[in-house]
Amino acid sequence: MLEKEQVYQILKExxxxxxxxxxxxxxxxxxxxxxxxxxxxxxxxxxxxxxNKGKRFYLLVVLGDKHVDLRALAQQIGSTKxxxxxxxxxxxxxxxxQGSVSPLGVFYDKEGRVQVxxxxxxxxxxxxxxxxxxxxxTLWISYESLLHYFDRCGHKxxxxxxx
Numbered sequence: 001m002l003e004k005e006q007v008y009q010i011l012k013e014x015x016x017x018x019x020x021x022x023x024x025x026x027x028x029x030x031x032x033x034x035x036x037x038x039x040x041x042x043x044x045x046x047x048x049x050x051x052n053k054g055k056r057f058y059l060l061v062v063l064g065d066k067h068v069d070l071r072a073l074a075q076q077i078g079s080t081k082x083x084x085x086x087x088x089x090x091x092x093x094x095x096x097x098q099g100s101v102s103p104l105g106v107f108y109d110k111e112g113r114v115q116v117x118x119x120x121x122x123x124x125x126x127x128x129x130x131x132x133x134x135x136x137x138t139l140w141i142s143y144e145s146l147l148h149y150f151d152r153c154g155h156k157x158x159x160x161x162x163x
Contacts, residue, residue, distance in 0.1 A: 003133070003134065004132040004133055004134040004136075004137055007104050007107075007132040007133055007139075008020070008132065008139075010107065011139075011141075011149075014148070014149070014152055016141060016145045016148060016149055017141065017142075017145065018139045018140060018141045018145070019040070019127075019139065019140045020132065020137055020138065020139035020140075021037070021040070021137065021138055021139075022136060022137050023035050023037065023136065023137065023138065024136065025099075025135045025136050026135050027099045027135065029043070029045060029064045029065070032064065032138075037129065037138050038064075040129065040138075040140060041125075041126070041127045041128065041129055041140050042063050042064060042125055042127075042128060042129060043064045043128075043129035043130070043138065044061050044062060044063060044064055044103070044122070044128050044129060044130055045061075045062055045063075045064045045066075046059060046060070046061050046101040046102055046103060046130070047059070047060040047062070047068060047084070047101070048060075048084065048085045048089075048090050048094065048101050048114075049070070049082045049083065049084060049085060050082070050083060050084070050085040050086075050089065051074075051079045051080045051081070051082060052080035052081040052082075052083070053080065054085075054089075056079065056115065057085055057089065057093055057113055057114045057115065058077070058079075058082070058114065058115050058116075058117050059094070059101075059103060059105070059106065059114050059115070059116050059117065060073070060117045060119075060160070061103050061116070061117070061118050061119065061122065061130075062118075062119040062121075062122075062162060063119060063121055063122060063125075066119060066121070066162055067162075067163075068162060069162070069163060070082040070083070072162075072163065073117075073160060073162065076160055076161070077117065077158070077160065093108070093109050093113055093114050094106065094108050094109060094114065095107075095108030095133070096108075096133045099135050100131050100133055100134050100135045101131075102130050102131045102132065102133045103116065103130055103146065103149075103150070104130060104131075104132055104133055104149065105133050106150060106153045106155045107153050109153070109155070110154075112154055112155060114155070115156075115158065116150055116155050116156070116157045116158065117157075117158050117159075117160050118157050118158070118159055118160070119159075119160060119161075119162050120159045120160065120161045120162075121162075122143055123143055123159070125143055126142065126143075127140045127141060127142050127143075128140065128141065128142075128143060128146060
C-alpha cells in the first residue's frame with residue numbers, strides 16, 4: 001500500500017506542488033463539510049467501478065457535490081452495466097482501502113488495469129482536493145498537476161460529462 005507519507009514524497013520528487021491538511025477520518029462528503037475542508041477548495045469524490053463482468057475497472061473522479069448516474073456513464077463510455085468494485089479489487093489494483101479511494105492510488109496500478117475517468121467540470125477548477133490514499137488528510141493540487149501525476153504513473157485520462 002502507498003501510505004500518505006509516500007504520496008507526499010512522490011509529489012515532491014515529481015515537483016508537483018500541493019497544500020495538505022491533516023484532520024480526523026472522513027468517510028462522507030457531509031463529514032468533509034463538517035471539517036470545514038470545502039473552504040480551502042472543492043473536494044472530489046472518487047468511485048472505483050467495474051463493468052458487469054468484473055473485467056474492466058474504472059476510477060471515476062468527480063466534484064464532491066455531483067450526482068453520478070452509473071447507467072448514463074456506462075452508456076457514455078461504451079461499457080456494460082457499472083457497479084462498485086469489491087474492496088478486494090480496490091486493495092489489489094489501487095492499494096487503498098474503502099473510504100480512502102483517491103486518484104493518487106493509480107501509482108499502485110503498474111499494469112494499467114484501471115481506466116481513469118474525470119468529470120469535465122473539473123477542468124475549470126483552480127485546484128482540487130483529494131485524500132492522499134488516507135482519509136485522515138486532504139491535499140489540494142491543480143488540475144494540470146493532477147494530469148501530470150497521471151502521466152507520470154502511465155495512465156491516460158478520459159473526460160466524461162455528467163448531468
